[in-house]
Amino acid sequence: MTVFHAELAGVARTYPGVAGHPAVHALGPVDLGLVRGEFFSVVGPSGCGKSTLLEVLAGLSPASTGTIVFEGAPVAGAVPDGIGVVFQEDASFPWLSVWDNVAFGLRRAGIEPGETERRVREAIAFMGLKDFAHAYPAQLSGGMRQRVCIARTLVLRPRLILLDEPFGALDAQTRLLMGDELLRLWRETGATVLLITHALDEAAMLSDRVGAMSARPGRFIDIVETGWPRERDSRIVAQSGFGKITGRLWTSLREESLKALGHAHGAAAG
């Protein structure tokens, strides 16, 4: 029997109705087991519950049904030690310099100053922010601010890193390069990574496994094993197998994406 690093069993999430609006069944039920050290991506149509899945797994949002287990302990009500999250939105603190942003979590956790300085220096160098350590987020591009957020997560040495469309706002070329950095980070830290993305090529390039989700309420309709070696980078997009993976993902998702569009049209018409 496989012992998963993190596991969701029968997890569903329904948002209660507010101000006359009906309750929204956003997710599941889903079952998912993440193997320690793997890179797993989740793709699916807009509004299918991908971000909800991440928030439930992180302990940021409660599951309506089902159980979530991280390193053998149930996740409920709080973010467990060992989980780091990078959000789609820029979450860097604009009132702090890059250095202070990255050091923020360590200082609040009471880590000894010498150790804090060492870890921050390493993370800043790793994310290529050395020349901007004393800059403020407002002085950086969107991609660099996202790197600050990744560095802030990294210094806490998470064993499970959850990324919610972290490169969603970046152009295609920058996303490929950020993908390379993400792969390097994954290899060097040995962490388990769960990436939420709407880009099939990004998921196919980065992941060991890709889960395709149905339209809302999101369920896994296909899980594709990419078979890529651990040592890989963005150049694999030129390999013949890459097209097969994205093709299979699109075959699974096309109907679901049409359904999601139909929902949107129906809602607009109604």
Next chain:
Amino acid sequence: MTAIRRAFDVALLLAVLAAIWQGLYMFAGDVAIASPAETVRHVFVLLERPRFWGHIEETLSAFAYALVISWAGGVGIGVWLGAHRLSGEVAEPILVALYSLPKVTLYPLILLVFGLGMPAKVAFGAIHGIIPVTIFTMNAVRNIRPVYVKAARVLRLSPQQTVTGVLLPATLPEVVSGLRVGFSLTLLGVLIGEMFASKRGLGFLIINAIGLNDVETMMAVTLLLFVFAAAANAFLLALDRRLHKRV
């Protein structure tokens, strides 16, 4: 270089204002307005009179009390209304209506409640300043980006650490903007209060000088108040800009 340029710009602005003032003086004559040179000279004459310092002390005391009430009250009420959605939605239209209301219409009521003297001036100053501080603070709390709160949870901050390390700095720029507006309006309120029902203070001196057609005193006190308000506002504006530059 920037500092020299800024100093030059300020000097140029002051020179232009003085030239306009001098032009008005030449146009209207000394029955209506004192010349810049005569006004400055009269400022020094007033500053040599011990009784004048009593009036300054009176105004500054009233202003200090009123400012503490408007800033502390405005920030406290603003935080509450920003954090509690229903209270904020109920209070906002009332606050906006009160903000546009000429407060002088409330002065008879304030005099009936507080009587003549310091308490009425303080109350009148405070009601001028507290509303903008409340509105700015309420909006600052409402506009906190939810992702900061999520980031605080992911960083496993305690509630106290979340408030001091994330929520407070996130709201500070807008709150300081509110404090700046509150500062000017509180001063205005105190001076109006002194002009309408007081026997002491700089507002009283101005209205008394208007009654006696003592143009020099009227202009000299106004100039002093202008210098004080401009200096304090310049400091708060610099702080405001510094905080907003980072956001």
